[in-house]
Amino acid sequence: xxxxxxxxxxxxxxxxxxxxxDDGGFEILEASTGREALELARKHHPDLVLLxxxxxxxxxxxxxxGLKDDPDTSTITIIMLTAKAQESDLExxxxxxxxxxxxxxxxxxxxxxxxxxxxxxxxxx
Amino acid sequence: xxxxxxxxxxSPIEMTKQRGKESKSDVLKGGDLLIENTASGTGTxxxxxxxxxSLDMLCIADVRGYFKDLNPAWERVLGWTHEExxxxxxxxxxxxxxxxxxxxxxxxxxxxxxxxxxxxxxxxKDDSYRWFAWRATASVExxxxxxxxxxxxxxxxxxxxxxxLLDRERRLSSDLRLLLESTGEGIYGVDxxxxxxxxxxxxxxxxxxxxxxxxxxxxxxxxxxxxxDGSVYLIEDCPILRAIRTGEPCRVDxxxxxxxxxxxxxxxxxxxPFSEVGIIRGAVVTFRDITERKVAEGAILAERNRLAxxxxxxxxxxxxxxLEGQIVSVNPAMERLGGWLVDEVQGxxxxxxxPAFDEKGQLxxxxxxxxxxxxxxxxxxxxxxxxxAFLTRDGSRFPVSVSAAPILDADGEVVGAVSVIRDVSxxxxxxxxxxxxxxxxxxxxxxxxxxxxxxxxxLLTRDLREQKSREALEQIKVSAERLSRxxxxxxxxxxxxxxxxxxRLVPVDLPGLVEEVVAAFRQEQDLDLQLSFDQMxxxxxxxxxxxxxxxxxxxxxxxxxxxxxxxxxxxxxQGPSAEISVQDQGIGMSESEAAxxxxxxxxxxxxxxxxxxxxxxxxxxxxxxxxxxxxQIWVNSEPGRGTTFVFSLPLAIDGEVKP
Numbered sequence: 001x002x003x004x005x006x007x008x009x010x011x012x013x014x015x016x017x018x019x020x021x022d023d024g025g026f027e028i029l030e031a032s033t034g035r036e037a038l039e040l041a042r043k044h045h046p047d048l049v050l051l052x053x054x055x056x057x058x059x060x061x062x063x064x065x066g067l068k069d070d071p072d073t074s075t076i077t078i079i080m081l082t083a084k085a086q087e088s089d090l091e092x093x094x095x096x097x098x099x100x101x102x103x104x105x106x107x108x109x110x111x112x113x114x115x116x117x118x119x120x121x122x123x124x125x
Numbered sequence: 126x127x128x129x130x131x132x133x134x135x136s137p138i139e140m141t142k143q144r145g146k147e148s149k150s151d152v153l154k155g156g157d158l159l160i161e162n163t164a165s166g167t168g169t170x171x172x173x174x175x176x177x178x179s180l181d182m183l184c185i186a187d188v189r190g191y192f193k194d195l196n197p198a199w200e201r202v203l204g205w206t207h208e209e210x211x212x213x214x215x216x217x218x219x220x221x222x223x224x225x226x227x228x229x230x231x232x233x234x235x236x237x238x239x240x241x242x243x244x245x246x247x248x249x250k251d252d253s254y255r256w257f258a259w260r261a262t263a264s265v266e267x268x269x270x271x272x273x274x275x276x277x278x279x280x281x282x283x284x285x286x287x288x289x290l291l292d293r294e295r296r297l298s299s300d301l302r303l304l305l306e307s308t309g310e311g312i313y314g315v316d317x318x319x320x321x322x323x324x325x326x327x328x329x330x331x332x333x334x335x336x337x338x339x340x341x342x343x344x345x346x347x348x349x350x351x352x353x354d355g356s357v358y359l360i361e362d363c364p365i366l367r368a369i370r371t372g373e374p375c376r377v378d379x380x381x382x383x384x385x386x387x388x389x390x391x392x393x394x395x396x397x398p399f400s401e402v403g404i405i406r407g408a409v410v411t412f413r414d415i416t417e418r419k420v421a422e423g424a425i426l427a428e429r430n431r432l433a434x435x436x437x438x439x440x441x442x443x444x445x446x447x448l449e450g451q452i453v454s455v456n457p458a459m460e461r462l463g464g465w466l467v468d469e470v471q472g473x474x475x476x477x478x479x480p481a482f483d484e485k486g487q488l489x490x491x492x493x494x495x496x497x498x499x500x501x502x503x504x505x506x507x508x509x510x511x512x513x514a515f516l517t518r519d520g521s522r523f524p525v526s527v528s529a530a531p532i533l534d535a536d537g538e539v540v541g542a543v544s545v546i547r548d549v550s551x552x553x554x555x556x557x558x559x560x561x562x563x564x565x566x567x568x569x570x571x572x573x574x575x576x577x578x579x580x581x582x583x584l585l586t587r588d589l590r591e592q593k594s595r596e597a598l599e600q601i602k603v604s605a606e607r608l609s610r611x612x613x614x615x616x617x618x619x620x621x622x623x624x625x626x627x628x629r630l631v632p633v634d635l636p637g638l639v640e641e642v643v644a645a646f647r648q649e650q651d652l653d654l655q656l657s658f659d660q661m662x663x664x665x666x667x668x669x670x671x672x673x674x675x676x677x678x679x680x681x682x683x684x685x686x687x688x689x690x691x692x693x694x695x696x697x698x699q700g701p702s703a704e705i706s707v708q709d710q711g712i713g714m715s716e717s718e719a720a721x722x723x724x725x726x727x728x729x730x731x732x733x734x735x736x737x738x739x740x741x742x743x744x745x746x747x748x749x750x751x752x753x754x755x756x757q758i759w760v761n762s763e764p765g766r767g768t769t770f771v772f773s774l775p776l777a778i779d780g781e782v783k784p
Contacts, residue, residue, distance in 0.1 A: 012572070013572065015600060019583055023587075104572070105571060106575060106579065107579070108579050
């Protein structure tokens with residue numbers, strides 16, 4: 001079973017992601033802070049991390065960089081969740097090594113498609 | 126007479142040459158023969174002496190028109206030699222204009238009539254003419270004319286001069302009369318006693334008198350007796366008469382003359398004393414009605430005052446420069462803005478005194494300043510945004526908005542420019558706050574919107590089990606409530622700003638209300654909240670506002686507290702007030718951050734604060750609500766050690782303790 005980590009300080013967003021991907025055969029982990037996200041990722045090695053950019057204590061960008069810089073976690077696919085599709089945010093995410101991004105507000109259908117895409121690509125590679 | 130002093134042949138004998146009847150026939154032979162004849166006959170010797178000595182011109186001529194003999198005076202006066210004079214008919218020496226009269230006179234002589242006085246002009250060797258006056262007689266039998274001429278040229282000249290002089294004086298006096306009468310200026314004369322000696326028509330007309338009424342009267346008492354305000358003008362103080370006393374001319378342009386109908390008009394006058402043989406005899410006074418000029422001057426003065434008042438009252442700095450950008454003047458606001466007094470900057474280059482920098486911090490060169498552009502383009506120009514920074518005397522910089530316009534003269538030529546400079550620090554700040562608000566509000570909108578959109582889509586597209594549907598609907602409800610709180614906050618701010626916040630103060634049981642608010646929080650999330658209240662009387666407050674205050678402070682405390690952090694709410698009585706504090710163990714803040722905490726849109730610059738989100742409105746609203754109810758709010762905080770908000774509210778009834 002594929003493991004997916006959703007890191008967002010908003011409980012509502014986490015529960016939305018969980019409900020959206022519930023039936024996709026994922027094991028879903030939740031983190032409400034950046035630090036928590038790093039811990040969980042290192043411990044559980046999820047296949048995919050959905051990472052909110054704006055989080056207390058450690059930002060999503062820092063988490064992303066932390067995971068990508070560590071050989072142990074560098075293969076984890078990371079999709080940044082950004083509140084605003086601003087160029088600067090996207091550039092920052094890209095620089096930190098994010099594989100893709102997804103803007104809020106988002107449609108669950110689109111999220112499912114995006115996740116499927118990412119995994120399909122990963123299998124091909 | 127240049128050649129008149131010469132002698133015909135240089136012989137001294139010539140001076141005593143003698144004439145005689147006997148030699149009459151020899152005369153035709155010339156002077157040489159005359160000399161040969163000098164020895165003959167002593168009877169004519171005296172006559173010959175007189176002939177030679179005479180200053181008048183004596184001559185004998187024949188009726189054919191030739192001189193027969195001439196005395197030396199001729200040579201002296203006309204400059205011709207004796208021989209030259211004898212060689213041509215005498216008529217040829219006569220001025221062409223005088224020839225007919227001369228011939229007529231000669232013809233008359235031939236008939237035996239004497240000439241008593243006849244004038245004609247003789248040509249000198251140097252081509253000038255001399256006036257001769259003649260007396261002549263003719264001897265009919267020997268066909269000779271005996272004539273004496275006197276040179277009356279000088280007499281003629283002085284006569285002509287006299288005629289000229291009289292003529293000139295006549296013309297001058299008529300010119301002067303014409304001038305006096307035709308000029309629009311009033312002109313009159315006064316003697317040393319101030320009596321009017323003459324007056325021209327314009328003066329009399331302006332004053333409303335006839336000339337005869339003015340002449341002979343004391344001018345000061347007649348038309349200069351009162352000052353513009355109607356007060357008496359003492360004759361001792363009159364500058365016109367003083368000019369006569371001192372001999373110094375004067376010019377005055379702020380007095381009035383009075384008409385016969387007791388009305389007055391502003392005049393400019395000048396008094397010129399005149400003297401005869403060193404004694405001042407009086408003065409000539411010229412004056413002009415300057416009512417129109419006074420009116421125009423008044424209008425200009427009023428316009429100048431309006432402009433000065435406008436410049437002085439402006440909150441914006443204004444700088445006026447000449448065409449080269451040298452400062453002509455600055456208004457008081459500009460003195461405050463730039464720190465330079467007007468006296469210190471006059472004549473200095475605008476760009477030097479007030480340096481400006483572009484958005485990159487580069488000094489803007491003088492020719493790229495808006496003032497120069499206004500002069501070059503002849504059009505008003507205005508800066509945009511906050512891109513121009515201004516350097517003051519004390520070295521501080523602030524953003525300014527600048528506009529400049531060319532100043533044109535009467536011919537439409539650019540003679541300078543005016544630049545208006547406004548400190549836009551506040552606007553820039555407000556603008557940044559506005560951008561920050563838009564950014565935070567849109568962020569705050571996005572999370573609940575994402576949830577509403579996402580959960581409703583799930584409800585619509587998936588066949589969710591009852592429990593999940595319920596969860597989705599609850600999430601939608603919570604999000605909607607969050608949105609409405611945001612809107613409520615924004616509206617509160619708007620009401621606070623416009624003083625439209627409605628308030629109803631009633632006695633409130635504070636601990637009881639706190640319990641209610643805390644219960645609502647507990648319902649939503651698991652919290653470690655601790656309450657500690659002393660016994661206290663009721664407070665005077667608006668219940669809804671108090672709920673809003675407590676909700677804001679509590680949600681802040683929870684938001685910035687670490688997981689499991691303790692939040693303590695306590696209340697105690699402090700004099701005539703109740704003090705309520707909300708204490709957390711969160712991130713805390715510095716003193717300077719705490720100082721700005723209650724400002725609108727202010728958000729502590731801390732990554733956590735940015736991540737947590739918020740509009741920066743909560744504490745601003747809270748502070749306003751507390752103060753509206755007569756209380757105060759303050760904060761004690763230390764970075765990393767947590768924060769305590771304390772607010773006070775007046776007690777409802779002093780001294781009454783809650784049972």
